[in-house]
Amino acid sequence: MKKSLIKVTIVSALFMGLATFGPSTVKANSDTSSDYYGSYYGNLVGENQFYKQPGSPLAKRVDLSASVQGSVDYVGVKLSVKNYSTGSNYYSSGSYGRAGTYYHTDWDFLKSENASIYNNQCSAFGTHEFRHSSSGVVYTVTYA
């Protein structure tokens, strides 16, 4: 009886784990990082994440982040969404501040007026940057 209960508990815990931490919390895309940007600022981490609906090629959201240790004059991200075959600009946006980490999320950058890029035709160019007495920048590209 005891052995059987232990087995059931383990199997059930696995089910619970899958339900709680399964596909709905997996990040679609990441990422890049670097380990050194001068003696004062530690790590600059740049990250893009496309979030999508299961079974659909359509991007629904893109997240960017820049993180640097300590307070600096500027830390921020810029997003530029383009048609990846023509390079035409559809959308650009950005967020910035003076804190150590900055995040930027765009939920609705694929609006109906840009319907032509719904067919899996866009790429997101990210700029993840800090500025201080020296500066660091990571340029990334993510394909939807």
Added chain:
Amino acid sequence: MKNKLMAVYFVLILILCGCSSNQQEQVDPIEIHNDNADTTSVLYEFAHGIKGYTGTELALNDFNEFTYEINNKNKALDLGLIFFADGYLQRYKTEDEENLDYLHSISVEKSKIKDIKIIMESYQLDNKNTHSFNIGGVLNPSVIKDLASYQVNHSISQSSGISVQSLNTDFQVKHLDKENTFSEVPITESDKQQLNISSFDDLNQNMRIKVLQDNKEVKDYINTEKSIDIYVTGDYGLYNMYIFVDGRPYNPEEFVYPIESKKGYFSIQSLKLPVELKEKKNLFFVFAPKNTVNFIEQSERYMIGSE
């Protein structure tokens, strides 16, 4: 009996799991998956700044000769260094290139650190004792042949502004006096929506820039034969605006425009470009702050001509 107990126990746990899953869907209604894992890639990654500079105040003499460092963390790149003092683009030479120029392109190999000696012989400055120095790097400052190749090329990253004293200097100091030719219009509610702000306080030290031709915002291609209106707004700041063509400053002695950004207004600089630019490929506008609070700003980067 044992089996029945186990079955009840199992069902109970599954019900609990179901509750947990439903709660999560309410928090984030968009389900996401990882079909596109590993499609993000780094294009370029680097740091740059005056070697050994730790944020202390400098004297103008310190810029007579100094070492600039580019720490390349990824694939090979060219960085076009530009130096602004009081918002004026400065000419300089390097240990490798003896000619004075407003931009020298520094090549840095993959995952290498490059130290380059910068030499300045004279300055264009405002007539005051404390000056602002702002240093920027133009990524791959050479001609980009088509829009699809533009990507992040010609993006400008910068080190922060440095306050500089010019007492007891032997350098030639030249005061450049340019008349303001920009106009102002109040920002409307419709403009605020377009800028994605609810209050002017949402504009921090960064500038917002839009470029119009025939009353339409320019997208991708710019016609250098037509008049251009450049709109800027943001927190208060005085800048000099320059034209960059094919990744480099275009005749900065002549084509420099003082402009002011302030909350609640668009400052508009209208200009007509020289005919010869029709034969060039790339164009954007750069705004150099006349202080150490604002940053070097850059418009969208355009292809010259039409699709």
